[in-house]
Structures are given as structure tokens and as C-alpha cells.
Amino acid sequence: MDQSHIRNFSIIAHIDHGKSTLADRILELTDTVEKREMKAQILDSMDLEQERGITIKLNAVQLTYTALNGEEYLFHLIDTPGHVDFSYEVSRSLAACEGAVLVVDAAQGVEAQTLANVYLALDNDLEIVPVINKIDLPSAQPDVVKKEIEDIIGLDCSNAPMISAKSGLNVRDVLEAIVAMVPPPKGDVHAPLQALVFDSLYDPYRGVIAFVSIKQGSVAVGDRIRFMASHAEYEVLEVGIRNPKEVKKDVLRCGEVGWITAAIKDISDVHVGDTITNAASPADQALPGYRRMNPMVYCGLYPIDNAKYNDLRDALEKLKLNDASLQFEPETSQALGFGFRCGFLGLLHMDVIQERIEREYNINLIATSPSVIYHVYLTDGTMIQVDNPAFLPEPQKTDHIEEPYVRAQIMVPNDFVGAVMELCQKKRGIYQDMQVIDDNRMNILYEMPLGEIIFDFFDRLKSCTKGYASLDYELSEYKESNLVKMDILLNGEIVDALSIIVHRDFAYHRGNQMTQKLKDLIPKHQFEIPVQAAIGGKIIARTNIKSLRKNVLAKCYGGDISRKKKLLEKQKEGKKRMKSVGSVEIPQEAFMAVLSMD
Ligand code: GDP
Numbered sequence: 001m002d003q004s005h006i007r008n009f010s011i012i013a014h015i016d017h018g019k020s021t022l023a024d025r026i027l028e029l030t031d032t033v034e035k036r037e038m039k040a041q042i043l044d045s046m047d048l049e050q051e052r053g054i055t056i057k058l059n060a061v062q063l064t065y066t067a068l069n070g071e072e073y074l075f076h077l078i079d080t081p082g083h084v085d086f087s088y089e090v091s092r093s094l095a096a097c098e099g100a101v102l103v104v105d106a107a108q109g110v111e112a113q114t115l116a117n118v119y120l121a122l123d124n125d126l127e128i129v130p131v132i133n134k135i136d137l138p139s140a141q142p143d144v145v146k147k148e149i150e151d152i153i154g155l156d157c158s159n160a161p162m163i164s165a166k167s168g169l170n171v172r173d174v175l176e177a178i179v180a181m182v183p184p185p186k187g188d189v190h191a192p193l194q195a196l197v198f199d200s201l202y203d204p205y206r207g208v209i210a211f212v213s214i215k216q217g218s219v220a221v222g223d224r225i226r227f228m229a230s231h232a233e234y235e236v237l238e239v240g241i242r243n244p245k246e247v248k249k250d251v252l253r254c255g256e257v258g259w260i261t262a263a264i265k266d267i268s269d270v271h272v273g274d275t276i277t278n279a280a281s282p283a284d285q286a287l288p289g290y291r292r293m294n295p296m297v298y299c300g301l302y303p304i305d306n307a308k309y310n311d312l313r314d315a316l317e318k319l320k321l322n323d324a325s326l327q328f329e330p331e332t333s334q335a336l337g338f339g340f341r342c343g344f345l346g347l348l349h350m351d352v353i354q355e356r357i358e359r360e361y362n363i364n365l366i367a368t369s370p371s372v373i374y375h376v377y378l379t380d381g382t383m384i385q386v387d388n389p390a391f392l393p394e395p396q397k398t399d400h401i402e403e404p405y406v407r408a409q410i411m412v413p414n415d416f417v418g419a420v421m422e423l424c425q426k427k428r429g430i431y432q433d434m435q436v437i438d439d440n441r442m443n444i445l446y447e448m449p450l451g452e453i454i455f456d457f458f459d460r461l462k463s464c465t466k467g468y469a470s471l472d473y474e475l476s477e478y479k480e481s482n483l484v485k486m487d488i489l490l491n492g493e494i495v496d497a498l499s500i501i502v503h504r505d506f507a508y509h510r511g512n513q514m515t516q517k518l519k520d521l522i523p524k525h526q527f528e529i530p531v532q533a534a535i536g537g538k539i540i541a542r543t544n545i546k547s548l549r550k551n552v553l554a555k556c557y558g559g560d561i562s563r564k565k566k567l568l569e570k571q572k573e574g575k576k577r578m579k580s581v582g583s584v585e586i587p588q589e590a591f592m593a594v595l596s597m598d
Pocket residue numbers: 013014015016017018019020021022053054055082133134135136137163164165166167
């Protein structure tokens with residue numbers, strides 16, 4: 001197909017505004033997917049995505065569209081995730097496109113992540129096509145929302161398609177707007193190959209599958225290619241596209257988005273953001289790489305079964321392959337044994353990785369409570385970075401500690417401004433500014449410790465605003481705080497994996513809550529277990545878990561053996577998620593107890 005008839009675009013939106021639904025309609029309307037094969041949210045292929053209704057991994061699909069002018073166009077649609085944790089993935093997929101369809105819910109209007117995504121699109125010089133969705137809803141106010149987009153973002157919305165992605169109403173207008181507004185890819189098909197690697201995955205039979213956007217030149221089966229960052233060279237075995245099924249081709253040309261395999265077994269040769277060129281006639285320069293995203297939240301992951309340590313390493317390596325923002329290194333805990341300290345973009349990212357390891361790799365895990373990176377200035381003048389509370393140096397050796405702050409912007413209806421400010425204040429937020437968005441909504445700006453945001457801030461924000469608030473944040477700077485390490489002792493012994501870093505002013509309160517919480521979460525044993533919280537050896541809170549008296553089998557009145565078996569079976573099941581630490585069995589939830597405290 002003539003390059004001038006190619007359109008590469010992403011769909012961006014605040015979560016739940018209808019990206020995935022619109023993508024489904026576009027696939028139907030272009031007959032890319034037969035009606036009978038159509039299932040809702042077909043691009044969200046990972047089980048986890050379908051279950052949670054979120055999009056985690058980006059996905060690229062080729063489709064053909066016959067426009068109203070009678071001409072045929074080749075579209076590459078790249079779906080992007082909508083959650084704040086995954087903005088790295090959004091920026092990766094955007095770099096493969098020339099345009100972005102901005103979906104805004106006609107009942108909700110512009111939200112914090114609408115803005116965040118628009119900024120990412122503008123960073124990548126993309127043409128933005130605004131689309132008003134869900135106009136079928138009784139509460140839809142398309143004209144108000146149009147004006148909002150014009151006022152807040154500065155995009156002309158006079159011709160913006162007004163659609164219902166659910167019913168399919170006016171979806172064709174979106175395709176026409178893409179043809180009219182998104183520029184075709186620029187590069188020269190005769191120039192040396194430059195293919196941007198924007199995603200990759202590992203197939204046990206074919207090796208690494210690299211997803212590429214061909215920015216210049218072409219690549220064919222049999223070509224010798226070179227990865228410009230890693231210098232690795234391979235012979236291309238297969239190239240192809242997805243529609244969304246995999247379709248093999250002989251060649252991928254400038255402007256196309258597809259995949260390449262080359263029997264690449266060494267996954268470290270392929271970096272997302274790298275440029276592939278032709279080894280025989282290489283390009284002078286690599287394409288500009290991606291903005292690297294650094295993890296903001298760390299936790300320890302430990303296999304419940306110690307024998308699965310190597311399997312866990314394997315799983316993390318495979319997951320890292322198409323998730324460059326995931327980091328990990330070996331770590332040992334006195335309580336939990338051998339595991340890995342892992343870095344994530346945020347709590348949802350952490351949750352998703354954990355769940356994928358358990359489901360796709362069949363490894364049961366204990367995850368320790370999340371931590372940010374602290375900058376600890378020692379009395380000898382040096383600074384060390386600490387991402388694990390257990391390794392915080394002694395107070396005598398510490399001069400002062402700094403913690404990361406974020407700039408948070410919270411969009412909220414006027415009625416909830418008071419509640420939001422109270423919450424932010426409680427989470428040690430520093431008020432910055434407040435902007436009027438329109439008659440009904442405000443944008444509240446706070447600087448807040450990241451360490452407070454990762455602990456259930458988002459849930460609390462949602463509940464104190466009946467779900468109406470939206471949040472976006474970015475790292476601002478490190479600031480000094482009066483922080484201390486709080487240890488937890490079970491049966492008189494410190495359990496290193498339960499240590500947390502807290503602000504001194506909240507230490508007693510947290511200590512009390514934490515010991516109470518653990519008392520509820522840890523099952524009774526044959527003996528009484530003291531639960532204590534301590535700072536620098538001084539006990540600040542304590543409670544006891546009473547000893548077990550009842551025998552579970554007593555309920556069965558001796559008789560029914562199969563019922564007895566079932567009960568024992570059930571008990572065993574319940575134990576799977578337990579880790580023995582010393583003589584105490586601790587359930588997974590205990591390590592997360594800190595997440596649900598005031
Ligand atoms: P995403 O998070 O942006 O991918 O949003 P989804 O496509 O998953 O949609 C979120 C929810 O909004 C789903 O329950 C959809 O069925 C619903 N939805 C999407 N488009 C429309 C629409 O045009 N009208 C109505 N009433 N609901 C819609």
C-alpha cells in the first residue's frame with residue numbers, strides 16, 4: 001500500500017472512558033474481526049486484563065478501511081493502558097504513531113489522566129483527534145464536555161465526532177477523522193532500515209518476538225539485522241502483522257507496524273526502545289530512545305515454597321522482557337529466606353506482576369509491604385539509598401533522612417473539596433494551589449510524600465468523593481522528614497519483612513494499629529503469641545494472640561470420615577498462603593496489613 005494511505009494511531013483516554021470498547025467497534029466496522037469471533041474487548045488479550053477490565057500491555061493491530069472517498073487505507077491501531085502506573089507503556093506505544101484518538105466520556109468530562117495522556121501525546125508530536133463518547137447516556141453533556149476540552153486542553157472540538165462506542169453510533173466519523181487529521185508516516189522506504197522496537201515477548205519455540213514500527217526502509221525474511229544498542233546480529237526468520245491474529249508476511253515496509261522473529265534466545269539482546277537496522281547497509285543513527293521510567297515502589301517477593309526460587313527468577317526475567325520498568329535483584333530475609341527485591345511503577349503494577357507470576361508461572365508468593373526509596377545521609381557525610389526498611393542504618397549512624405515527594409493534582413467536584421483537603425492534610429500533604437476548572441469542578445494541587453500515596457491513598461480518595469475524584473501525580477523532589485524504622489516482633493523475635501518506615505509523629509498510632517491488625521490476621525496457634533511494635537529496641541505497642549483451644553475436628557462428632565477429610569483439606573488449602581517464620585505461621589495478608597491503616 002502507498003505510504004500516503006497509512007495511518008498509525010493510538011487511542012488514549014482516562015480509564016473507563018471507552019478506549020477498549022471503541023477499539024472493538026473499529027475492528028468490527030473494518031471487518032477485521034468476524035462478528036462471530038468478536039468478544040468484548042478483544043485487544044485486552046491477557047486473562048487478567050479481561051477480568052479486571054483494564055488494559056495492561058499495549059497491542060498493535062493492522063486493519064484496512066475503505067473511506068467515504070472510496071479509497072482504501074491501512075490503519076495500525078495501538079491500544080494503550082489508561083492507568084497512571086502504566087504511563088511508560090503509553091509513551092512507548094505513542095512513539096510508534098503519528099496520531100492519537102482522545103476519547104472523553106460525555107458524562108464525566110476531562111479527568112486527570114485525560115490530561116496526563118494528552119501531555120504524553122504532545123511530547124511525541126502527535127496529532128490529536130478528540131472524540132466525545134457515551135453520548136447515549138442520559139447524563140451525557142457532549143457540548144459542555146466539548147467546551148471543557150477546548151478550554152482546558154486547547155483543542156478545537158467543533159468537528160469532534162460524538163459517538164456511542166457501545167452501540168456503534170457515529171463510529172465511522174472517528175475513522176474519517178483519522179484519515180483526514182492524522183498525517184501519514186514520513187520516512188523513506190529506500191533509506192537504510194530503522195525499526196523502532198516498542199514491545200517484545202518471549203515464545204519458547206520461536207524466541208523473542210519483537211514488535212516494531214518501521215520508521216524508514218524495509219525488512220524482509222532472510223535479511224541480516226542488527227540491534228543498534230546491543231550490537232547483536234541475527235538473520236530474520238519471520239516477519240508479519242497482527243489483525244489481531246498473527247499473519248506472516250514476506251516484508252515489512254516503512255510506515256508499517258508488525259513483528260519480527262530471528263531465533264533470538266538471549267532476551268538481553270532486545271531492549272524496548274532500541275532501533276533495528278540492516279547489518280549490510282546500516283543506518284547512521286539510532287532513533288531517539290524512550291523516556292526511561294524508574295520504579296517508584298519496591299517490595300520483596302518470596303516463593304512460599306523455597307524450592308521455587310529459580311523458577312521465580314525465570315518468571316521475573318521473562319516478564320521484564322516486555323516490561324522494561326520492572327526491576328529486580330536477589331534479596332534475603334531472615335524471616336522469608338531467598339527472594340527478590342522488585343521495583344514497580346506503582347501499586348497496580350505491583351499487583352499485576354504478582355498475579356501474573358502466580359497464574360502464568362504457578363508460583364505462590366509472599367509479597368512484603370511496599371516501600372519507596374529513602375535517601376539516608378550518614379554521619380560520615382555519605383548518602384545511601386534504602387528501598388527496604390529492614391536495611392535502614394542505625395539512628396546513631398544517621399544524620400538525616402529524605403523521602404520522595406510527588407506533585408499530585410486532584411480534580412474533584414466542588415462539593416468534595418473540603419473532604420479531599422482533609423485527606424491530603426492527614427497524609428502529610430503540603431497545599432500548593434487550587435484552580436477553578438468550570439462552575440462545578442476544581443483542580444487541587446498538593447505536594448505529598450510518595451510513601452503516603454502508595455498506602456491506600458487512592459482508595460480513600462475515591463471513597464471520600466463517591467468516586468468522583470481523579471488523581472495524577474509525578475515525582476517532584478526529595479525532602480527531609482523525621483522518619484524512623486518500626487520493627488515488629490512476633491513471639492519476641494523481630495520479623496524483618498514486617499519492618500516499616502514511618503513518620504515519628506504517627507509512630508505510636510501506626511504501631512497500635514499494626515499490632516491490632518496482625519492480631520486479627522495471624523491465626524491462633526497452640527501457644528500464646530505476643531505481638532509487639534518497637535522503635536530502636538523500645539516497645540511502643542503490644543498485644544497478644546491467644547492460644548488455640550478448639551480442635552477443628554471436634555465439630556464432626558467423630559462419625560463422618562469424608563467430612564473430616566474435607567475439613568482437613570480445607571485447612572491445608574488455607575495454609576498454602578502461609579509462611580512459617582520461626583514457630584509462627586504468618587498469612588500473606590499480614591505482610592500487607594500496613595496498607596489498610598489510617
Ligand atoms: P477503557 O478503560 O477506556 O478501555 O474503557 P472500556 O472500553 O473498558 O469501557 C468502560 C465501560 O464503559 C464499559 O462498561 C463499557 O461498556 C462502557 N462504555 C463504553 N463506551 C460506552 C458508550 O458509548 N456508552 C455507554 N453507555 N457505555 C459505554
